[in-house]
Amino acid sequence: MHSERFRPLVDAKGPFVSIYFDDSHDTQDAAAQLDARLRDVRKHLEEQSVDASVIEAIESAVRGARPPVGRSGRALIAAGGAVVADEHLIRPPATTQLRVSELPYLIPIVEHGLLHTTYLVVAVDHTGADITVHRPGKVSHETLDGEGRPVHKAKTAEGHEYGTAQGKVDEAVRKNIRAVADRVTHLVDDVGAELVFIEGEAGARTELASALPERAADKVVQLQGGGRAAGTDEAEVRHEIGQEFLKRRLATIDDAAQRFAAGRGTGLAVEGLADVTAALRDGAVDTLIIGELGDATVVADADLATVAPDADTLSALGGAPERTLRADEALPLLAAATGAALVRTDERLSPADGVGAVLRYAENSSAG
Template sequence: MYPNSLRALTEYTGPFVSVYFEDSHDTEDARTRLELSWRGIEEELRERSAPDEAVEALRSAVLDAPPAVGRSGRAFIAAGATVLVDERLLGPPVRTEVRVSELPYLVPLVDHGPVDLTYLVAWVDHAGADITVHGPGGVHEETVDAVSGPVHQAAGAESAGYGTPQRRTDDAARRNVSAVADRVTHLIDERRLDVAFVAGEVRSRSDLRGALPERTADVVVELDIGARGSGDHDEELAHAIEEEVERRRLAAMDDAARRWSAETGRGSGLAIDGLDDVCAAVRDGSLETLLVGDLPEVTVVADSSPTMIAPEPDALSVFGVSPARTLRADEAVPFGALHLDAEVLRVDERIDPRDGIAALRRYAT
């Protein structure tokens, strides 16, 4: 799946520089290894005649960025002096990829890149919560403070009876949890967030989930990684977010594979496989979901349009156009899908498409 930020790529022309490499920060010499990796990448970029301004922009983006947390990878796509994609990958790529080509290379982002996950993190206790929102408007932080007086019973206080310190403490805690629940619900609804990660005291997490409406409780993921204000838990939080992203990625793959298999069995025309038919779906605009498997190093021909692509020139001649470019299929087909606002998913052994590529159409043709 592509982050929405990639749509901006369609507004630029090549050559594009696409770079994917490991930048794990889990050893004492991580900085040295990063600099050595970049040195090798830059040398390869020079050999491939990458524009100087792109190399300079990428050097700054790579070496000036804050270090990763644990094992990580990076993805960069640049055009001219503009770095269009600068993403932390969910894991290191299998190998370093360096390309200078007419189109951006997007497949590794499908393998390892982030989905458009919008979420909040709420560190809760019975006095309130510290909330951080990662949504369409960027990062927003706020605190929901205690609204009902003390929530911790003083030592030696009475423990029963209406109006006793214990009862007042419990009532205050419930009101505070309710206030947090109201705020979390508002933020999820207002910003259309995908997930609410809730960390903090076990009872506070449980009480908060119980105070949320069902639609909101359904997107809560509880994290047992420490109490509110207990210190730095960035690595544990990053791991939890990665797990949720991967869970969603696998669920999307499962769903697409089931749909593709079902439509293939029905003979509805909505499920197609093979480079010929997939290119046809790109040309006629019916492509809904592109399923990329082990696509071999083959080429397609195209005119100036990113969606007028075909494995052979004859397929374009019926449209009255002549091929003007020869492009790598693993660049041209995903880029055409990007222009159509189609979803792009990686598939594994769930299906075995012809030519290593398949698709679902929006409508049968």
């Protein structure tokens, strides 16, 4: 996962409130369940003496957002009386996770967050398309109705008239599909979309994909569900999109696992708190691999510029060990500060101390 999405958190001032909860909207009592979760969150935050303005900002963000479709999780991080991160998750957490701490807790977003990418969802038929542009923090919609008519053969067409009528229909459909393809291509170029999800009747999907130039066609993922007709199952569309993101996330983990394995013994991969914090200090980390860190801690100077696994190491580096921080909060934030990618491990990776890194260049020495 690219870390640019976390850059605003690097400069934000704590304490931070990090909340992860199930905000699925797939049952009749979904609204009541959400109310109950928010009451529980409020109670826990009040018990930890969180300022009322922060609690109100969190509740406003949740209630002010459009309800999700189907199964969904929600991530909220607040600081300084404002919500500084607000995202939906592909998978809801099994239980509500809540932290009030000096640094933001990012790992659940790394593990279950949607890809922080710009993509299009195009619901197409032979008359035009409904196009939704998803950008980080912004969603926009537009409808394109093609000028080609008719798109259905007249029932009265018989004999020699059939060929003429069908030809007119075919040309009208081609005209409309070309118009949609032109608009989709323009949007791909304009917003830098990385994916184009196409939903609708199979024939229209295939025709649109074929009409796109290669630079846009290479980004196409055809969905089996959805369409322009009323009553379309939005939950199925969301599920298919989530599965595509999950597939890409697994491919990213697989790539990180291969690079980590290849880098061992070459100086291009390190593991364990000592060597990983050393690489982060040097700005050498290309990809931080986060496993099960448990309650491990690191120590840092006042401004988080120098971080080490223990006070003796920090003192040897000339730093003053003024802060003891959770490793699962400090290391991802440091990775974001240096532009490193973040990957949550699965069974393919078990780095020492629960953390490893693929490096941008070979380290000549480890921490010590």
